[in-house]
Each structure stands twice: as structure tokens, then as C-alpha cells.
Amino acid sequence: MSGDSNLQEKVSDSSEATSRDSFKVQSCPECGSSRLMRDYECAEVVCMDCGIVVAAKIADRGPEWRAFDDEQRSKRTRVGAPLTYTIHDKGLSTTIDWHDRDVYGKSLSPGQKAQVYHRLRKWQRRIRVSDATERNLAFALSEITKISNNLSLPKSILETASVIYRKAVKERLIRGRSIQGVTSAAIYLACRQCGLPRTLDEIAQSSTVNKKEVGRSYRFLIRELDYKIPPLRPSQYITKFSNQLTMQGKVEEIAHKILASAKQLKLTSGRGPTGIAAAASYVASVLTGERKTQREIAEIAQVTEVTIRNRYKELVERLMFEISI
DNA sequence: AAGACGAAAGTGGTTGA
DNA sequence: TCAACAACTTTCGTCTT
Numbered sequence: 001m002s003g004d005s006n007l008q009e010k011v012s013d014s015s016e017a018t019s020r021d022s023f024k025v026q027s028c029p030e031c032g033s034s035r036l037m038r039d040y041e042c043a044e045v046v047c048m049d050c051g052i053v054v055a056a057k058i059a060d061r062g063p064e065w066r067a068f069d070d071e072q073r074s075k076r077t078r079v080g081a082p083l084t085y086t087i088h089d090k091g092l093s094t095t096i097d098w099h100d101r102d103v104y105g106k107s108l109s110p111g112q113k114a115q116v117y118h119r120l121r122k123w124q125r126r127i128r129v130s131d132a133t134e135r136n137l138a139f140a141l142s143e144i145t146k147i148s149n150n151l152s153l154p155k156s157i158l159e160t161a162s163v164i165y166r167k168a169v170k171e172r173l174i175r176g177r178s179i180q181g182v183t184s185a186a187i188y189l190a191c192r193q194c195g196l197p198r199t200l201d202e203i204a205q206s207s208t209v210n211k212k213e214v215g216r217s218y219r220f221l222i223r224e225l226d227y228k229i230p231p232l233r234p235s236q237y238i239t240k241f242s243n244q245l246t247m248q249g250k251v252e253e254i255a256h257k258i259l260a261s262a263k264q265l266k267l268t269s270g271r272g273p274t275g276i277a278a279a280a281s282y283v284a285s286v287l288t289g290e291r292k293t294q295r296e297i298a299e300i301a302q303v304t305e306v307t308i309r310n311r312y313k314e315l316v317e318r319l320m321f322e323i324s325i
Numbered sequence: 326a327a328g329a330c331g332a333a334a335g336t337g338g339t340t341g342a
Numbered sequence: 343t344c345a346a347c348a349a350c351t352t353t354c355g356t357c358t359t
Binding site for chain 2: 293294295305306309310313
């Protein structure tokens with residue numbers, strides 16, 4: 001903490017604010033201004049408009065040291081990498097570097113190397129992955145990472161899927177099920193939870209299990225872990241398809257508009273979201289003159305041309321009817 | 326000739342008795 | 343467990359551009 005102790009005492013008399021809630025202050029109680037300045041030298045929060053001290057004795061949450069370059073920063077920092085659920089011990093344990101060098105960067109002698117290889121690493125492994133559950137978790141999480149990398153999913157999905165799998169382990173749901181099935185299902189569940197449109201097929205293709213198994217495990221997880229997952233909205237698919245079809249932003253915009261009207265006309269309920277999204281994309285592509293064939297869209301949307309035609313027919317019929325009225 | 330259209334039969338999943 | 347059902351797929355012939 002930095003600051004003049006005399007000054008701190010003085011302001012502590014004039015203000016009841018504690019360091020804990022000073023961080024929550026959003027606006028000045030006197031003039032309502034939101035232009036507040038945190039002065040860590042004086043440990044105060046000051047209103048920039050009327051000059052009143054809004055909070056005092058605030059805690060400086062930054063580091064107490066200064067660093068002028070990267071090297072100094074890495075030397076002075078006392079915390080490690082953030083916690084991650086994607087590693088079975090949350091990334092807390094020590095990892096032995098694969099460079100066989102000592103702390104000074106010198107190569108190890110052959111004798112020392114043998115020692116490092118055979119003793120240190122062996123015990124390191126034994127300590128890190130101690131029992132069967134740990135081993136299971138370590139294997140499963142590496143599977144999740146693999147599938148997630150295959151599908152180039154964002155890191156947040158990877159973390160979410162890892163948390164879901166951990167929950168499943170905690171509830172003892174893995175017993176008697178294939179790890180691959182549950183890991184794939186956890187990824188699919190994470191995608192659904194985050195509103196990322198990925199199909200069961202895509203997940204199945206990136207893992208070793210088939211679509212049916214992923215689906216079964218997914219339903220099992222939903223039921224047992226009590227998840228409430230809303231069905232994917234067609235609009236989420238439109239964005240995905242537009243990207244894959246490299247359509248202009250305008251086409252996507254029109255497709256969204258078509259979808260909104262279709263929803264109002266109750267054309268969307270009970271229908272597969274992919275089919276509707278594909279049809280809306282098709283209509284939009286025709287309307288804008290940036291025409292895509294039904295087959296192109298069908299291939300990307302993983303539905304048949306017939307389905308696109310059926311949805312498209314309904315859309316055109318009803319929308320034209322609405323317009324004519 | 327490619328793409329669009331539509332009919333008919335088949336498939337896999339859900340629902341309710 | 344099984345039949346009924348809706349949505350969707352597959353296949354194939356025909357029409358349009």
C-alpha cells in the first residue's frame with residue numbers, strides 16, 4: 001500500500017467509507033457525476049466535477065513494486081498462471097520443463113540427465129496423477145482439449161466443458177459410461193449453454209464416438225445434472241451459415257428480418273432450426289441478387305434441398321400473403 | 326445442362342396409451 | 343413396449359432458365 005499515513009488518518013475522520021466499499025462507488029453522492037478519480041497516492045476517490053472526497057482509505061489493489069520491462073515484471077511478480085479447469089489439478093502443480101537444463105541454462109551432464117528422466121519425472125507423474133479418479137479426469141480433460149482444438153472452439157467453451165465434466169465426475173455419473181461419450185457430450189452441452197451453434201454431427205466427427213452416442217450422453221447429462229438448455233435459435237444458425245457461405249452483411253441482415261417475420265407468423269415452431277435458417281438465408285440470397293443454389297446452402301446447413309424448399313415455400317406463401325393484405 | 330420443383334416412399338425420434 | 347405421428351431424408355421424374 002502506498003500513501004501518506006498522516007493524510008490517511010486525517011481523511012479517515014471525515015469519511016465513513018471503508019476501503020471495501022470504496023470500489024463499489026460509481027457516482028458522486030453530492031453532484032451525481034460519474035467522473036470519479038482514484039488517487040492511490042492519497043488513498044482517496046475524488047469527484048472530478050465538484051471536488052468532494054467520495055471515499056477514503058481505499059486499498060490500492062495494484063502491485064507494490066514497479067517494473068520497467070518484461071524481464072523485471074516476470075521476476076517481481078509473485079503469482080503464477082490463472083486457475084484453469086482444463087487441467088485435472090487446475091494447473092496448480094509443478095510441471096517439469098522439457099529442456100534438460102539447470103537453473104543457469106547450462107546443459108545437464110548425461111548422468112544428471114538420467115537422474116532427471118528416471119527419478120524426478122517418474123515421481124512427478126506419480127504425484128500429479130495419484131489415483132484412478134485423477135487418471136480418469138486427466139485423460140478426459142485431455143480428450144476435451146483435443147476435440148475442442150479440432151473444432152477450433154473458443155477457450156471459454158473448453159473451460160465450460162471441463163467444469164461440466166468435473167461436475168459429472170463429482171456426481172459419480174461416469175461409472176459405466178465411455179469417457180469419450182461423456183467428454184463429447186460435455187463439449188456439446190457447453191456449446192449449447194454458450195449459444196454456439198454446433199451440431200451433434202460436428203462434435204461426433206471430431207471425436208471417436210458416433211452421433212447417437214453423443215446425443216445419448218448429452219441427454220443423460222442434462223437429466224442428471226439438471227441443466228435447462230433452450231433450443232438453439234435459427235438466428236444463431238443464420239450468422240453461422242452467412243459466414244460459411246461468405247455472404248455480404250446485408251444478406252445476413254435481410255435473412256434475420258425474414259426470420260423475425262416468420263417467427264411472428266408462427267412458422268418456426270416445431271420445425272428444425274437449421275432448415276428455417278437455411279431457407280431464410282436462401283430467400284435473402286435470392287432477394288439481394290447474391291444468389292446461392294439450394295444445394296450450396298443445404299450442404300452447409302446439413303439439411304436436404306427438399307427441406308429448404310418446403311420451408312422456403314411456406315415462407316414465401318405466408319410472407320406474400322401478409323404483404324398483399 | 327444446371328438448378329429448381331414436387332410427389333412418394335422411407336427413416337429415426339418423440340409422445341402417449 | 344408399441345403404435346401413431348410429425349419432421350425430415352432419399353429418390354426420381356419433370357419443368358425452367
